Amino acid sequence: MMDFSLKELIMILATLTFFNCNEACPIACVCHPSNVVECRGDTIIDTPEQLPHKMHTLRLTMTKMHVISEQSLEKKDLMFHFSLTLSQLHTIHPQAFYAAPQLTSVELSYNNLASLPDKVFRPLIALENLHLNKNQLETITVDMFEGLAKLKDLDLSYNRFSSIPPGTFSGLKNLETLNIGKNRFKTLPATIFHTLTKLEKLSIYKNQLEHLEPELFNNLVNLKYLHLYSNKLASIPPQVFWSLRNLENLTLSSNQLQFLPERSFYNMPKMFKLTLYKNPLITLPVELMGHMPEMPEFILYETSLITVPGNLFANMTGLQVLKLHFNDRLSELPPDLFCCLPELHELSLKSNNLQSLDLQQFSQLNKLETLFLNNNSLLNLPNNIFKDLGQLAMLDLSGNLFKNLPEDIFMSSALRQVSLGDNPWDCTCSIRGFARWMKQNIQVVLDSQNIVCHSPKYQMLRTLDSLRDEELNTCITTVTPSRTSTQEPTQESSTTTATTTVGHSQQPQTSVKPYETSSNQEISSHQPQTSVRPDETSFTYGISPTFHDFLIVEQGPDFVHHNYHNGWVYVWFLPSNPTMTGYLMFSHIVLVATGIIVILLTMYAMHLLTKRMKEIKAQYVDVEG
Known part of the structure; x- marks a missing residue:
């Protein structure tokens, strides 16, 4: 009798299980040892009949199964997960799920379902996950989800729903995730979500919502994620989010919001992500953001803001990344805007219309490492604006209107990378100090070939690091225009x-x-x-x-x-x-052209004269002969 170790016995049993599964595995299917069967291909027109007895998951993908019939799910008593995707399914028999009431997960995504029989899912009393996304469904009936008391995850996104009856979700008291995004909703009943007290994630993105009912989100005390981006919201009711005290993620980007009510985002101490970008915001109220100490990143771009309130970020003390950029009308910032961000290490202000910055603009950002100021309209910078940024390693000042910068403007920072190109540098004597700094720190400057002189004309297109000190010695650095102090100028x-x-x-x-x-x-x-x-x-x-x-x-x-x-x-x-310049240039061209024509005519006349002289000479020789 052979002796086997425990490890060998486990391997033998696993192998036998695998072979037993494969012995009953139909063509075009793969039977995994974990009792999961995956079938793929256009040879499949219905669920395979001979399947492993212990199979608990059946996944059909890219098949030619267009109908789930009354018999399709029969004799599969141990199957708990069923999915039919990417198969152009268009019909479900009203009694189809009576053969498999034990199902806990049904996925029918990426098909051509245009309608569903009444109460078709009612037998699935154990169902926890139902995905109907990426179909052509247009109508939701009030009893569509009747009997699904254990349902936790419902996905109806990417369909053609335009309305939903009140009470549709009233029986789904255990629902945790609801996705009705990418449909055609313009409005939602005020009480549609009121029974979903366990809901944690609600997605209503990419619809046509024009307004929100004031009490729409009442009772959603456990909601953590609310996605409202890419709608047509022109306004939001005051305090509409106030009941969402556990909310962590709120997306309102890509709407049509021009104004926001005061204290719109109060009572959200757990907020982790808030998006408002891609809205035509004109102004923001002074009191807008409540206490949000856990938010690590905030993004605000593509708005119509000219400025922002000085305390906009005051309650976001845990902010690490702030992207306030691509606002082409944003021309000024309050001096104390970044006063209360001790953890901020990345700040992007690029592609705005900033024309100046206050000396104390960044004085409280002791941990700032990366600062983007490129593509603005900055003419100059205060001499000590970066003096408190001891950890600043990366700075982008390219694409502004700088003609010169102080020689010691970067002395107090730990810069490893700086970009200065695409500025109209004035390479007169006043640039000497900054040019000297640049040559001494050329390894820090990323775009030295783009840092070129725009004036005076005799220095144009020279790079700043090519200027020699002796070239800049023949000038007086402070010369004032003369005026007579006692008489009016003639x-x-x-x-x-x-x-x-x-x-x-x-x-x-x-x-x-x-x-x-x-x-x-x-x-x-x-x-x-x-x-x-x-x-x-x-x-x-x-x-x-x-x-x-x-x-x-x-x-x-x-x-x-x-x-x-x-x-x-x-x-x-x-x-x-x-006008005079053009006239003189034209006159010059005319004179040159006239001169050339005269020269050509003279040469031609000389040619004719020479030819005639030869003819006369030839005649004279003939006469003499």
């Missing part, structure tokens, strides 16, 4: 109040008096400078390496040529008037 002097004199020599600074001719402008520098008011705004100008003594820079036309002679700089330029 017509002559008023044309030169924004000019600046820059140079190397020890000669006194002078103002500018232009002398015009018809084709050029002669600029002199022989008059003493008038007094300067100390409260005037300072200007900074660059100097071209071509000039070596005096450079007179004046706003106006674009210089195209200059000459230095006897201490004078002669500058020729095209007028700044577009």
Whole structure:
């Protein structure tokens, strides 16, 4: 007699069970040792007759079974889970489920069911899961789910329901999950959910809901998930969510909300996710968010907001990720908006219309690691705006309107990555400090090839890290426009109040008096400078390496040529008037074309003259002969 260990006996029994299952397994089916049978293929037109006796789950997929007949579920006393999916099922016999009242799960998803017999599911008194999603169902009768007292999960999504009678769910007192999303509901009865006191997840997304009844969610004290996104809600009733004290997830995105009632989201201390994005919100009330200390992430984008209340996030003390971006009208933020977010480590403000930021805007975000400010309309930043962000590692400032930034603006942060491209950098002397910082930290700058000069013209398209210190030494960093302190400016002097004199020599600074001719402008520098008011705004100008003594820079036309002679700089330029410029350019082209034509005609005339001379010479030779 052979001796077997316990492990060997278990393996032998498992193998025998597998072979016994496979011996009775029909063609086109797979019989698993766990007593699950899966059948697939267009050869299946009804449930297989010969199935393993101990089978408890039957899954039919992509078959040609279009009807569940009165006999389809017979002789399957141990089957508790039945699914028929992706099979274009269109008919269920009224007595079909009387043969299998023990079923606890029925899935008929992805078929062509357009209607159901009255009380067809009534025999399934043990049913816990019923999935009818992805069909063509249009009508729900009040007794459709009669007798299903143990039902926990009901999925009616992706059908064509447009209305639902009051009391339809009144017998489903153990229901925990209800999905009626992606249908055609425009309104729902006020008491439709009132008996579902154990409901934890309710999905009404992608319908055509235009309004909510004020008492719609009353009694849903155990609800944790409420999905209302992608409807047509233009408003919500005040306090409509107040009874949902256990709510963790609320989605209201992709609706038509312009305004929200005050304290709309109060009494939700367990809130974990709240979405309001993709709504044309114009304003938000000062009191909107209640105590939500467990919410780790909040997203608000694609709205019509110009600003937001200063205390919007004050009750979200556990927030770790905040995405307030893609709001193309959002132009300003309250200085204390981020005052109460000690755990925030990622903040996205990109693709808004922000034009300025307060010095203390981020001062309380001690744990911030990632900050997106790209694609806004920021002109400048306060010098110490990042000084309290000791853990800031990634910063994106690209796509703004920065011409310059302070040299030490990033000194206090632990930056490992910074993006600065697509800004109109002004590469005059004032950029020297920032350019020096960039060259010293080039390993931190991610897009150095996109950080190029936009002005002055002689520096255009140069990268900022290619600028040398000596190129930026020939300028005065603070020069003020001159104005006479005791007299009103004359017509002559008023044309030169924004000019600046820059140079190397020890000669006194002078103002500018232009002398015009018809084709050029002669600029002199022989008059003493008038007094300067100390409260005037300072200007900074660059100097071209071509000039070596005096450079007179004046706003106006674009210089195209200059000459230095006897201490004078002669500058020729095209007028700044577009019409005159176009006229002169056209005249120049006409003159060039005329000159070419004259040259060609002259060459042709010379050719004819030469030919004629040869003919005369030939005639003369003949005569002489």
